[in-house]
Amino acid sequence: GAGVSQTPSNKVTEKGKYVELRCDPISGHTALYWYRQSLGQGPEFLIYFQGTGAADDSGLPNDRFFAVRPEGSVSTLKIQRTERGDSAVYLCASSSSGTSTDTQYFGPGTRLTVL
Amino acid sequence: DQQVKQNSPSLSVQEGRISILNCDYTNSMFDYFLWYKKYPAEGPTFLISISSIKDKNEDGRFTVFLNKSAKHLSLHIVPSQPGDSAVYFCAARVKRNQFYFGTGTSLTVIP
Numbered sequence: 001g002a003g004v005s006q007t008p009s010n011k012v013t014e015k016g017k018y019v020e021l022r023c024d025p026i027s028g029h030t031a032l033y034w035y036r037q038s039l040g041q042g043p044e045f046l047i048y049f050q051g052t053g054a055a056d057d058s059g060l061p062n063d064r065f066f067a068v069r070p071e072g073s074v075s076t077l078k079i080q081r082t083e084r085g086d087s088a089v090y091l092c093a094s095s096s097s098g099t100s101t102d103t104q105y106f107g108p109g110t111r112l113t114v115l
Numbered sequence: 116d117q118q119v120k121q122n123s124p125s126l127s128v129q130e131g132r133i134s135i136l137n138c139d140y141t142n143s144m145f146d147y148f149l150w151y152k153k154y155p156a157e158g159p160t161f162l163i164s165i166s167s168i169k170d171k172n173e174d175g176r177f178t179v180f181l182n183k184s185a186k187h188l189s190l191h192i193v194p195s196q197p198g199d200s201a202v203y204f205c206a207a208r209v210k211r212n213q214f215y216f217g218t219g220t221s222l223t224v225i226p
């Protein structure tokens with residue numbers, strides 16, 4: 001079956017621009033996570049959705065970052081006024097129920113480059 | 116502040132031998148630990164996990180050991196195979212759904 005997909009795979013933008021990154025989780029998965037992986041680092045937790053609601057957004061670095069999941073399936077990570085330090089691979093993961101021992105299935109990521 | 120650390124950025128092992136990947140953590144509130152494997156241009160793939168109430172979990176060629184007093188986690192792969200060559204991340208959970216990842220160890224298994 002289809003895994004987690006993320007679009008675009010690569011995004012190049014200029015400093016100050018707005019970007020949207022999309023995640024399509026595995027069908028039926030209620031839990032969805034966003035992570036950011038900077039060069040040479042491991043994935044860093046950003047936000048966790050259970051259904052349509054953001055159950056934990058404590059990892060979002062500042063108010064330029066926002067994520068939505070309006071119908072409990074597809075999620076969009078939105079970054080306003082991008083900065084060069086936002087350059088990273090943004091990973092999305094989903095799990096079946098959000099029980100924290102559920103396996104998280106990761107997408108291939110979106111590589112964001114801010115010039 | 117890096118709460119989960121993998122101090123070896125790379126490791127090379129001969130095919131058939133044991134690979135040992137190490138991970139140290141600082142937060143005593145972590146209660147669940149995982150290992151992920153990552154190939155280039157793909158997302159991490161879950162490999163094996165262990166609850167903090169256990170000290171060992173085994174799945175085929177993969178065994179994870181947890182030493183809570185030392186705040187140390189290790190992954191043993193035996194025998195190692197060329198297809199095991201990848202980057203391995205350890206991760207730890209605190210609260211219900213917050214996971215902290217290490218910086219990864221790149222394993223190369225030499226045929």
